[in-house]
Amino acid sequence: MLKASFSTPQIYDDLHMQLVTAQIPQGQKLRSERLREDYDCSANTIREVLFRLASEGLVVFEEQRGFRARPADPERLHYLTKFRITLEQEGATASIRHGGLEWESQLAAAHQKLGHIESRLTETSLGGPTLRLWSLAELEFHDTLLSACDSPFLRSSYRRTYDQFRQQKIMQPDYGYHSENAVEHTAIVKTALERDVAGCCFAIYEHMKRNLRDGGASGELRPKSAPAG
Amino acid sequence: MLKASFSTPQIYDDLHMQLVTAQIPQGQKLRSERLREDYDCSANTIREVLFRLASEGLVVFEEQRGFRARPADPERLHYLTKFRITLEQEGATASIRHGGLEWESQLAAAHQKLGHIESRLTETSLGGPTLRLWSLAELEFHDTLLSACDSPFLRSSYRRTYDQFRQQKIMQPDYGYHSENAVEHTAIVKTALERDVAGCCFAIYEHMKRNLRDGGASGELRPKSAPAG
DNA sequence: TTCCCAGAAAATTTCAAAATTTCTAAAAAT
DNA sequence: ATTTTTAGAAATTTTGAAATTTTCTGGGAA
Numbered sequence: 010m011l012k013a014s015f016s017t018p019q020i021y022d023d024l025h026m027q028l029v030t031a032q033i034p035q036g037q038k039l040r041s042e043r044l045r046e047d048y049d050c051s052a053n054t055i056r057e058v059l060f061r062l063a064s065e066g067l068v069v070f071e072e073q074r075g076f077r078a079r080p081a082d083p084e085r086l087h088y089l090t091k092f093r094i095t096l097e098q099e100g101a102t103a104s105i106r107h108g109g110l111e112w113e114s115q116l117a118a119a120h121q122k123l124g125h126i127e128s129r130l131t132e133t134s135l136g137g138p139t140l141r142l143w144s145l146a147e148l149e150f151h152d153t154l155l156s157a158c159d160s161p162f163l164r165s166s167y168r169r170t171y172d173q174f175r176q177q178k179i180m181q182p183d184y185g186y187h188s189e190n191a192v193e194h195t196a197i198v199k200t201a202l203e204r205d206v207a208g209c210c211f212a213i214y215e216h217m218k219r220n221l222r223d224g225g226a227s228g229e230l231r232p233k234s235a236p237a238g
Numbered sequence: 239m240l241k242a243s244f245s246t247p248q249i250y251d252d253l254h255m256q257l258v259t260a261q262i263p264q265g266q267k268l269r270s271e272r273l274r275e276d277y278d279c280s281a282n283t284i285r286e287v288l289f290r291l292a293s294e295g296l297v298v299f300e301e302q303r304g305f306r307a308r309p310a311d312p313e314r315l316h317y318l319t320k321f322r323i324t325l326e327q328e329g330a331t332a333s334i335r336h337g338g339l340e341w342e343s344q345l346a347a348a349h350q351k352l353g354h355i356e357s358r359l360t361e362t363s364l365g366g367p368t369l370r371l372w373s374l375a376e377l378e379f380h381d382t383l384l385s386a387c388d389s390p391f392l393r394s395s396y397r398r399t400y401d402q403f404r405q406q407k408i409m410q411p412d413y414g415y416h417s418e419n420a421v422e423h424t425a426i427v428k429t430a431l432e433r434d435v436a437g438c439c440f441a442i443y444e445h446m447k448r449n450l451r452d453g454g455a456s457g458e459l460r461p462k463s464a465p466a467g
Numbered sequence: 468t469t470c471c472c473a474g475a476a477a478a479t480t481t482c483a484a485a486a487t488t489t490c491t492a493a494a495a496a497t
Numbered sequence: 498a499t500t501t502t503t504a505g506a507a508a509t510t511t512t513g514a515a516a517t518t519t520t521c522t523g524g525g526a527a
Binding site for chain 3: 040041042054056060073074075
């Protein structure tokens with residue numbers, strides 16, 4: 010890493026990105042001294058940033074033992090998925106009920122952008138900067154789906170949960186990308202634009218269930234109504 | 239305030255409590271130097287605690303301008319209430335479906351404890367330490383309702399939202415206490431123990447709707463099913 | 468060979484003072 | 498009388514170093 014003075018938000022953005030895109034492996038120790046040199050700042054600035062990342066769940070802090078990237082934890086992935094499903098089903102339901110024409114077009118645009126990247130992912134090899142683009146585009150897609158729900162706290166809670174989810178997934182062999190993703194995203198958009206609340210909730214569940222502890226076998230979180238069709 | 243050395247978690251707990259129980263008015267400036275003297279610690283320790291409180295939404299931070307208790311904001315109260323309703327309805331639904339005998343008894347116990355304090359609140363004057371007890375008991379009651387939902391992220395998200403809600407409410411003339419509270423809490427417990435999901439969601443909505451922007455007139459968040467009876 | 472302990476090295480946390488910025492109030496100019 | 502400027506005061510942020518704690522290393526005993 011080149012030596013140059015970074016400001017606090019720059020350091021935060023850089024570390025956040027590295028934690029969410031597998032550039033910092035899960036469980037790795039984050040030594041203040043080393044980071045202080047890398048970013049050419051004082052130890053306190055590093056401490057400040059790491060505490061913020063800890064409050065967002067991406068970093069674990071232990072008194073007198075410093076910071077480390079949060080280790081892999083299958084149970085955590087299960088519960089993050091569970092909460093993501095809850096928030097996205099609730100948010101999408103509200104968006105479908107209240108969203109207007111602008112929401113529809115933004116959703117279609119986000120889906121098109123994501124689909125474009127996903128089609129490239131199946132062609133070329135995974136990893137590298139393309140994966141980072143995909144991660145950003147997928148978050149933007151899901152966030153746009155919720156953007157008309159008129160609940161800012163639900164949206165910010167979803168974003169925090171998504172980042173933690175991505176950090177857990179990112180070290181898996183496939184980096185969290187599955188070829189079925191594209192089809193599943195299309196199902197979500199289709200049902201949302203058709204204003205099919207039950208169908209959309211079902212599509213969301215189907216999209217995420219593979220990350221549940223039992224692969225979604227119990228069907229516990231499946232929406233109350235049956236899927237459309 | 240007496241001069242004595244406080245550790246970081248003690249300072250955090252104390253400031254958190256003061257922010258949530260109206261001992262620090264909304265919008266009040268929190269000067270590091272003053273707090274440093276009060277708690278007999280270094281400026282950095284204070285800064286650390288204030289950043290943490292800021293990440294939880296109770297404190298606002300402005301670059302080069304320091305910290306202040308979050309100001310009153312009716313819109314914020316509206317959206318906090320909206321999110322509380324969402325989380326509590328989802329969590330209570332899951333608890334009702336999965337909770338066992340232990341959950342039932344814990345809920346009954348928390349309700350009894352809360353009811354005991356609420357009966358005293360109508361007799362004696364509000365404010366002082368009794369109000370703090372009530373605030374704690376009410377949080378414990380709502381948290382117990384969600385305790386069997388098997389979603390730790392939903393529960394921690396609810397607690398953060400509750401604290402921010404309480405901070406917004408606390409400066410109102412009645413300190414956020416209404417005489418109808420006791421009846422509403424009873425309705426929530428009754429429907430929960432009867433495993434009446436729709437009824438419980440309705441009771442939750444009825445309990446909180448007075449904090450919505452329009453007093454709940456739009457009925458936007460009312461659960462899909464009609465209340466029981 | 469394994470376990471335990473002491474000393475050394477490294478990292479984290481706390482502290483205090485310097486430097487930068489913002490706020491306040493008084494004086495000058497329009 | 499109102500606005501602008503400017504000097505002083507106050508508060509925040511940063512920096513660097515000291516003190517505490519943990520971790521690592523090597524020697525000695527079981």
